[in-house]
Amino acid sequence: MFENLTTSLKGALSVIGRGTLTESNIREGLEAVRQALLEADVNYDIAQQFIEKVTAEAVGEKVLKAVRPDQQIVGIVHQELINLMGPVDHSLHLRRDGITVLMMCGLQGSGKTTTCGKLARMLKEQGKKPMLVAADLQRPAAIEQLRVIGEQIEVPVHTEDPQGNSALKVCQNGMKAAKTAGKIDVLILDTAGRLHVDKQLMQELEQIDTKLQPDQILFVCDAMTGQDAVNSAKAFNEALELDGVILTKLDGDTRGGAALSVKAVTGVPIKFVGVGEQLDRIESFHPERMAGRILGMGDVVSLVERAQQQLNADDMALQQEKLKKGQFTLDDFKNQMGQIRKLGPIKEIMKMIPGMGSLVDSNPDLDAESDMGRIEAILSSMTPNERENPELIDRSRRHRIARGSGTDPAEVNKLLKDFQNMAGMMQRMANLGMRDRLRAVRELADGGMLNPNAEIHKTKERSKRGGGDPIKLREDKKRKRKDAAKQRKKNRR
Amino acid sequence: MGLFDKLKKGLQKTKDILRTDVRDLFKAGEILDDVKLREFEQRLIRTDMGVAASTAIINELKEKHLGRTVVIDEIWGTIRATLIGLLKGDGASTWDPAKPLSPITFAESGPTVILVTGVNGVGKTTSIAKLARFLQVHGKKVVLAAGDTFRAAAVEQLTMWSQRLGCEIVTRPSGTDPASVAYTGCEKGLELNADVVIIDTAGRLQTHKNLMEELTKISRVIAKKIPGGPHERLLVLDATTGQNGISQAKNFGEAIDCTGIVLAKLDGTAKGGVVVAIRQQMGIPVKYIGVGEQIDDLEVFNPETFVDALFTA
Numbered sequence: 001m002f003e004n005l006t007t008s009l010k011g012a013l014s015v016i017g018r019g020t021l022t023e024s025n026i027r028e029g030l031e032a033v034r035q036a037l038l039e040a041d042v043n044y045d046i047a048q049q050f051i052e053k054v055t056a057e058a059v060g061e062k063v064l065k066a067v068r069p070d071q072q073i074v075g076i077v078h079q080e081l082i083n084l085m086g087p088v089d090h091s092l093h094l095r096r097d098g099i100t101v102l103m104m105c106g107l108q109g110s111g112k113t114t115t116c117g118k119l120a121r122m123l124k125e126q127g128k129k130p131m132l133v134a135a136d137l138q139r140p141a142a143i144e145q146l147r148v149i150g151e152q153i154e155v156p157v158h159t160e161d162p163q164g165n166s167a168l169k170v171c172q173n174g175m176k177a178a179k180t181a182g183k184i185d186v187l188i189l190d191t192a193g194r195l196h197v198d199k200q201l202m203q204e205l206e207q208i209d210t211k212l213q214p215d216q217i218l219f220v221c222d223a224m225t226g227q228d229a230v231n232s233a234k235a236f237n238e239a240l241e242l243d244g245v246i247l248t249k250l251d252g253d254t255r256g257g258a259a260l261s262v263k264a265v266t267g268v269p270i271k272f273v274g275v276g277e278q279l280d281r282i283e284s285f286h287p288e289r290m291a292g293r294i295l296g297m298g299d300v301v302s303l304v305e306r307a308q309q310q311l312n313a314d315d316m317a318l319q320q321e322k323l324k325k326g327q328f329t330l331d332d333f334k335n336q337m338g339q340i341r342k343l344g345p346i347k348e349i350m351k352m353i354p355g356m357g358s359l360v361d362s363n364p365d366l367d368a369e370s371d372m373g374r375i376e377a378i379l380s381s382m383t384p385n386e387r388e389n390p391e392l393i394d395r396s397r398r399h400r401i402a403r404g405s406g407t408d409p410a411e412v413n414k415l416l417k418d419f420q421n422m423a424g425m426m427q428r429m430a431n432l433g434m435r436d437r438l439r440a441v442r443e444l445a446d447g448g449m450l451n452p453n454a455e456i457h458k459t460k461e462r463s464k465r466g467g468g469d470p471i472k473l474r475e476d477k478k479r480k481r482k483d484a485a486k487q488r489k490k491n492r493r
Numbered sequence: 494m495g496l497f498d499k500l501k502k503g504l505q506k507t508k509d510i511l512r513t514d515v516r517d518l519f520k521a522g523e524i525l526d527d528v529k530l531r532e533f534e535q536r537l538i539r540t541d542m543g544v545a546a547s548t549a550i551i552n553e554l555k556e557k558h559l560g561r562t563v564v565i566d567e568i569w570g571t572i573r574a575t576l577i578g579l580l581k582g583d584g585a586s587t588w589d590p591a592k593p594l595s596p597i598t599f600a601e602s603g604p605t606v607i608l609v610t611g612v613n614g615v616g617k618t619t620s621i622a623k624l625a626r627f628l629q630v631h632g633k634k635v636v637l638a639a640g641d642t643f644r645a646a647a648v649e650q651l652t653m654w655s656q657r658l659g660c661e662i663v664t665r666p667s668g669t670d671p672a673s674v675a676y677t678g679c680e681k682g683l684e685l686n687a688d689v690v691i692i693d694t695a696g697r698l699q700t701h702k703n704l705m706e707e708l709t710k711i712s713r714v715i716a717k718k719i720p721g722g723p724h725e726r727l728l729v730l731d732a733t734t735g736q737n738g739i740s741q742a743k744n745f746g747e748a749i750d751c752t753g754i755v756l757a758k759l760d761g762t763a764k765g766g767v768v769v770a771i772r773q774q775m776g777i778p779v780k781y782i783g784v785g786e787q788i789d790d791l792e793v794f795n796p797e798t799f800v801d802a803l804f805t806a
Contacts, residue, residue: 109614109615109616110614145650227765251701
């Protein structure tokens with residue numbers, strides 16, 4: 001998408017050579033931006049206002065010589081998005097003494113109960129003593145769900161029989177229970193999901209708000225929400241005065257325009273984002289990453305962060321050393337591939353790298369996953385000795401490896417050749433500085449990888465002479481050799 | 494409340510937006526210009542139908558009415574026809590609201606298997622309960638299979654519904670392979686001679702490839718036990734979902750070749766206009782809509798009623 005945006009921007013702005021950006025010469029470009037925002041589910045009015053603001057910002061700016069005008073506009077748009085979604089405030093403003101009460105609210109199915117568990121787990125890791133209150137009396141088994149989550153993270157849960165009970169009572173009793181239990185310093189209220197148009201249920205929330213005076217009211221919002229995000233966020237904010245927003249289900253491929261809409265109508269900061277079903281999948285919100293996501297740009301920062309979490313730093317340093325010395329073996333290659341696969345599906349990783357996104361979209365058949373699977377199988381079918389000294393691999397070994405990995409001897413051969421090339425390239429790269437290295441990767445993406453005729457499964461071309469059928473060719477050759485031998489015999493006589 | 498009223502009530506907001514706006518925007522005798530078209534586009538986008546579908550409608554308007562004096566009825570006609578046209582597709586998949594079970598393809602003999610899928614928190618379990626009730630009311634014997642063995646207390650949630658409905662349910666402990674639950678569900682359906690087996694699945698985001706493959710596996714395992722099954726592969730879609738709904742329909746469609754959509758949570762202010770875009774791009778029809786939290790709040794989807802409810806008072 002970002003690639004689409006930049007291409008359409010490039011087309012629209014190609015007329016601007018030098019001088020300044022004016023309203024008329026960037027109008028078409030900003031129309032492309034507007035469409036991108038709408039496709040990302042940013043509310044129509046907010047997208048409109050945003051474009052007006054950016055126009056005001058951009059008009060009169062000098063076209064910089066160093067960057068292309070389209071890049072310049074994307075830069076401005078990106079920065080404006082960051083400004084709109086910031087400033088950040090990741091703190092839950094916990095009290096120094098007494099019990100901090102956090103109340104969660106939101107529509108049905110936005111992920112409140114799971115988020116409660118995630119928050120409790122996070123607070124517990126920070127040395128707090130959280131307690132959960134199951135105040136969702138509406139949905140069948142919601143109480144049970146919170147109880148199970150509490151057990152998983154070893155946090156106490158206050159539950160009551162939903163029959164003839166009210167959410168307010170449960171919350172009040174939960175507060176009492178927290179006080180009597182002692183040591184509890186954070187109380188998290190899990191309320192039932194409700195529609196913002198349901199007056200009765202909204203009043204119930206208001207009652208809890210006035211009686212318990214929660215320190216923080218957090219609105220849980222599904223990142224996939226469309227244009228309606230403004231309506232619900234606005235209604236909840238008017239009823240309860242929200243303190244923060246938690247955006248959930250960001251591990252999907254949603255562009256998350258709802259973030260911009262919600263921030264714009266409520267004005268409260270987005271504090272956290274949920275990025276997975278497991279209870280440790282909660283992260284702080286970063287406007288610059290979200291801006292990139294909304295525009296469909298890569299998210300290198302997240303990738304690097306994830307890499308840091310998943311990859312073993314010592315291992316990497318060791319391999320780096322080996323690379324520099326040119327001692328990179330197939331064994332290291334295998335390890336490194338395993339590490340990369342830990343980061344997630346290859347396509348997802350590639351999408352996070354700027355410039356690579358288009359590669360994925362333009363090659364839907366490119367199945368990196370199964371290619372890597374095959375390579376791993378080949379490598380695993382080698383003996384450690386062979387991985388250390390690939391030159392050992394002769395015809396017979398090659399056949400054994402192919403049989404073991406369910407591949408073709410030719411594939412084994414190709415892998416070995418590719419590895420040789422790559423090892424050389426990597427050694428060169430290891431000796432470059434960070435900046436040059438990035439450029440080298442870029443060049444690779446632009447030239448090598450985007451070239452459809454490059455290495456990916458090239459079929460061998462037959463010469464003009466042969467009819468194409470390799471078996472027939474082989475037999476022809478055999479016959480000719482035999483004939484020649486016969487001829488030689490004859491000549492000797 | 495009749496079907497029509499309920500639907501209209503659910504669509505009140507969209508209707509208000511569209512109707513009042515069309516009247517405000519296009520006064521009889523005025524000339525339709527770009528500015529007015531733009532304002533109308535805003536209202537279309539707000540229903541979540543997406544840029545492509547909105548543009549299709551706007552272009553239609555442009556072609557027929559731009560620069561001309563406006564006759565309101567003509568514009569009504571154009572919008573209505575375009576929307577119904579988009580929703581109906583080739584017209585092969587429209588059902589008779591008088592026959593509420595007509596959207597479901599039943600097996601020729603033996604139990605019909607319905608596999609219900611969707612992303613997290615769209616209302617799969619509730620929709621299953623409603624669907625089961627719907628089928629029961631129309632004289633079908635239903636068996637449920639609690640295939641969400643991942644989320645905490647999901648099995649309990651469906652069990653509670655089954656108790657309320659008084660129908661059979663197959664459960665396995667948390668963490669069991671959902672395909673095995675589906676298999677047992679089919680076995681139970683055969684054993685009890687049930688008419689319909691509804692299989693619940695855990696919510697999953699469409700980008701998780703392994704989880705999508707799990708769905709394919711479930712589908713395969715069902716077909717082993719009951720040839721031709723699952724006969725219906727429904728995708729539950731949250732009406733508040735924006736353009737990501739397209740990606741959901743695409744990926745779930747690739748995994749299990751969805752036969753239809755259940756559009757849930759249509760009782761809020763969100764209108765689920767994304768189904769227009771989905772219909773346009775993937776051709777997956779909407780079969781049922783959820784219009785409330787009560788067990789009877791499930792209706793057969795009818796494109797004409799849907800669009801009529803948008804435009805008539």
